[in-house]
Amino acid sequence: AQSVSQHNHHVILSEAASLELGCNYSYGGTVNLFWYVQYPGQHLQLLLKYFSGDPLVKGIKGFEAEFIKSKFSFNLRKPSVQWSDTAEYFCAQHQGNTPLVFGKGTRLSVIA
Amino acid sequence: SQTIHQWPATLVQPVGSPLSLECTVEGTSNPNLYWYRQAAGRGLQLLFYSVGIGQISSEVPQNLSASRPQDRQFILSSKKLLLSDSGFYLCAWSVHEGFTDTQYFGPGTRLTVL
Numbered sequence: 001a002q003s004v005s006q007h008n009h010h011v012i013l014s015e016a017a018s019l020e021l022g023c024n025y026s027y028g029g030t031v032n033l034f035w036y037v038q039y040p041g042q043h044l045q046l047l048l049k050y051f052s053g054d055p056l057v058k059g060i061k062g063f064e065a066e067f068i069k070s071k072f073s074f075n076l077r078k079p080s081v082q083w084s085d086t087a088e089y090f091c092a093q094h095q096g097n098t099p100l101v102f103g104k105g106t107r108l109s110v111i112a
Numbered sequence: 113s114q115t116i117h118q119w120p121a122t123l124v125q126p127v128g129s130p131l132s133l134e135c136t137v138e139g140t141s142n143p144n145l146y147w148y149r150q151a152a153g154r155g156l157q158l159l160f161y162s163v164g165i166g167q168i169s170s171e172v173p174q175n176l177s178a179s180r181p182q183d184r185q186f187i188l189s190s191k192k193l194l195l196s197d198s199g200f201y202l203c204a205w206s207v208h209e210g211f212t213d214t215q216y217f218g219p220g221t222r223l224t225v226l
Contacts, residue, residue, distance in 0.1 A: 006155075034214070044202065044217035090155065099146060099171075100215055104155035 002027045004091050006103035013081050013110050021076040021106050023065075023091030033074040034092040034100065035065055044090070050074065061085070086110045114139035118203050118218040125225055131176075131190040133221050135203030138184065143205040144213060145186040147178055150200040150220070162186060198225045 003026040013019060025031060035047040048059025055067040065076045074091060091103040115138045125131060137143055147159040158171045160178035168178050175194060179187045186203060201221045206213035 036217075043219045044204075046214065046216065049214060094213060099158050099161050100213075101158075102148075102156040 002093055002095060002098070002101045004093050004101050004103035006089075006091055006106050008106045009104070010107045010109070013108070015083055015110055015112055016080050017110075019076070019078040019081045019085070019108070021089055021091075021108070023074045023076065023103060024072050025074065025091075025093040026072065027093060027095050029095065032094040033065075033067060034094070035059065035063070035074075035076050036090045036092065036102075037087045038090070038105075039087045047076070047089075081108070081110050083110045083112060114205070114216065116203060116205055116216060116218040118201075118221050120221060121219065122222045123224070125193050125223065127195055127225055128192050131188070131193050131197070131223070133188040133201055133203075133223075135186040135188075135218055136184055137205045140184070140205065140207060142183060143207055145180060146204040146206070146215065147186065147188050148202040148204065150202055156202065159188070193225045195225050198223055 005024045007022045033050045036044045037047045038044045047063050048057050048065055050057045050067045057065050063076060063078050065074050067074050086109055088105045088107050090105045092100045094100045117136050119134055144163050146161045148156045149159055150156050160168055160170055162168050162180045165180055165183055176190050201223060203218040204215045206215040
C-alpha cells in the first residue's frame with residue numbers, strides 16, 4: 001500500500017530562516033506528488049504539484065519542492081520564511097486511479 | 113471557475129443522534145468526490161470517494177456512510193453518532209488531468225459529538 005511519511009511533526013523557525021520540510025513516499029512506480037497548505041482557520045490549498053518533467057517544482061508564495069526519485073523524497077523548501085507561512089503542511093502522493101494518500105502533516109510555526 | 117461548498121460549517125450533536133453533512137461542487141461536471149476526516153496530528157483520513165452518481169467506495173469501515181444522489185452532490189451520513197466521530201470533515205473534488213487528478217478542498221465542517 002502507498003504511504004507518505006512526514007518526519008517532522010512540528011517545526012519552529014524564526015522569520016527569514018530557510019525552510020525544508022521532509023516528505024518520503026513509498027510507491028516505486030510512476031507517482032504524482034503534491035504539497036498542500038492549511039493556514040489557521042482556512043481550508044486546504046494546493047501549494048504545488050509534480051507530475052513529470054523538471055524535478056524542481058515551483059509553487060505559490062515562493063515555495064518549491066524537489067523530486068528525488070532515488071531517495072523517494074519530495075521535500076518542500078522556501079529560502080526565507082515569513083510569519084504568514086505559519087500553517088500546517090501536508091505532502092500527498094497519487095498513483096493511477098487511486099485516491100490521494102496524505103502524510104500526517106507538519107505544523108510550521110514562524111516566530112518574529 | 114469551480115467552487116466547492118460544505119455545510120454546516122460547525123455542528124454540535126449528541127451521541128446517538130443522526131448526521132448529515134452536505135457537499136456541493138459548482139462549475140465542473142462529473143467530478144470525483146471525496147470525504148476526509150482530519151484529526152490533529154493524524155493527517156487526513158480518506159473515508160469515502162465517488163467516481164460517479166451512486167458509486168461509492170469506502171476506505172474505512174465505520175458507522176458513517178456516503179451517498180451521491182446527484183453529479184455534484186456528496187453527502188456524509190450516520191444513523192447514530194459516536195463520540196469518536198468528532199472531528200473536522202473535509203470534502204474534496206477532482207477531475208482527471210492527463211495521467212492524474214488534482215484535488216481541491218472545501219472549507220470543512222467541524223463536528224463535535226457530546
